[in-house]
Amino acid sequence: MGELANCSRCGKVYVKTIRDFCQDCYKEEEKAFRKVYAFLKERKNREATVPEIVEGTNVEEELITKFIREGRLRPSEFPKLNYPCERCLEPIQTGRYCLKCINELKKDLEIHENQAENKKEQKNIYVAFNKNRK
Numbered sequence: 470m471g472e473l474a475n476c477s478r479c480g481k482v483y484v485k486t487i488r489d490f491c492q493d494c495y496k497e498e499e500k501a502f503r504k505v506y507a508f509l510k511e512r513k514n515r516e517a518t519v520p521e522i523v524e525g526t527n528v529e530e531e532l533i534t535k536f537i538r539e540g541r542l543r544p545s546e547f548p549k550l551n552y553p554c555e556r557c558l559e560p561i562q563t564g565r566y567c568l569k570c571i572n573e574l575k576k577d578l579e580i581h582e583n584q585a586e587n588k589k590e591q592k593n594i595y596v597a598f599n600k601n602r603k
Contacts, residue, residue: 471484472484472485474489476489476493476494477489477490478491478494479491479494481493498532501526501529501532504526505522505526505532505536506542508522508525509542509546509547515546515548516549517547518549518551519534519550519552533552534552537550537552537562538565544562550562554566556574557570
């Protein structure tokens, strides 16, 4: 059974199940999705960019981006759909980061892992001191 929670969008109290927002906000989001999808299904709008979709439907860019990230709107069907990389804001069509940022993050992780290994090796070194030595 669900627990009581406040809707992350409108603040209304609701019984939380699988979503972080209430049924009313869910219906509103679905209505916005149908509006965006209907807009994109029109032949003249198939190659619309996100700003053009916002202008044509009055649906927030964040919501359109969410639909793309969730896979509800596919760039394979609508080729100019993209959203900004979370790190550098370059336009991407899948995931959270562009390839450049992914490679930089991988390099940073490798450097961190190497540093951690070096510290681990240094911890295993024992030094004996002779206090009575003159």
